[in-house]
Amino acid sequence: MTIKSILLDLGGVLVDLEWHQRVSMLLDRDVPPNEIHQLWVDSPIVQDFECGRCDHETFVRGLQQEFEINATTGDIAEHFYHMVKGPKPDVEAVLGRLADRFHMGLLSNTNPVHHQRILDETQILKPFDQLFMSYQMGVMKPHEDIFHQALRQTGVAPEQTAFFDDGAINIEAAKKLGMQAFQVNSPQEIEKILSES
Numbered sequence: 001m002t003i004k005s006i007l008l009d010l011g012g013v014l015v016d017l018e019w020h021q022r023v024s025m026l027l028d029r030d031v032p033p034n035e036i037h038q039l040w041v042d043s044p045i046v047q048d049f050e051c052g053r054c055d056h057e058t059f060v061r062g063l064q065q066e067f068e069i070n071a072t073t074g075d076i077a078e079h080f081y082h083m084v085k086g087p088k089p090d091v092e093a094v095l096g097r098l099a100d101r102f103h104m105g106l107l108s109n110t111n112p113v114h115h116q117r118i119l120d121e122t123q124i125l126k127p128f129d130q131l132f133m134s135y136q137m138g139v140m141k142p143h144e145d146i147f148h149q150a151l152r153q154t155g156v157a158p159e160q161t162a163f164f165d166d167g168a169i170n171i172e173a174a175k176k177l178g179m180q181a182f183q184v185n186s187p188q189e190i191e192k193i194l195s196e197s
Contacts, residue, residue, distance in 0.1 A: 016085040052138055108134065
């Protein structure tokens with residue numbers, strides 16, 4: 001089936017993350033990388049913030065209480081801000097080439113703080129036709145509703161949509177809805193897969 005539209009994740013795919021280091025520092029214990037994603041999406045306060053149900057100050061205080069973090073709210077906010085690092089190598093060039101071939105949507109579990117940082121410090125959102133941010137949509141991946149909303153707004157059938165994400169649970173959710181879905185960790189992997197399709 002021909003791919004007409006691609007939906008790309010942001011953190012871990014187009015930009016580097018410092019989840020492991022920052023979360024481990026905040027919790028004062030080494031959290032294995034494979035546990036961090038689940039820890040994050042299972043957290044009630046993270047869900048509230050990344051679904052747009054609370055402001056940044058409430059989120060930081062909630063994080064401190066939920067995980068019994070000894071650090072100050074200022075330190076927590078600082079660590080959280082820096083969990084998102086810069087763009088991955090050559091990401092803008094790859095996105096530019098993909099934008100010439102496909103309708104492009106960004107489908108990201110994110111929040112206004114990290115979204116604004118990406119806008120202020122990079123140009124990587126410019127090639128996208130549509131942005132689907134969890135905090136604006138009121139739901140996070142892997143919930144099927146965020147995929148339904150994105151597909152409805154792109155107007156492209158699931159089987160003609162390719163989804164790229166670094167989280168296995170998100171890939172499985174997309175596949176269940178009929179999308180072509182691939183677990184990746186770089187823009188180069190996305191381009192390679194699409195060049196072979």
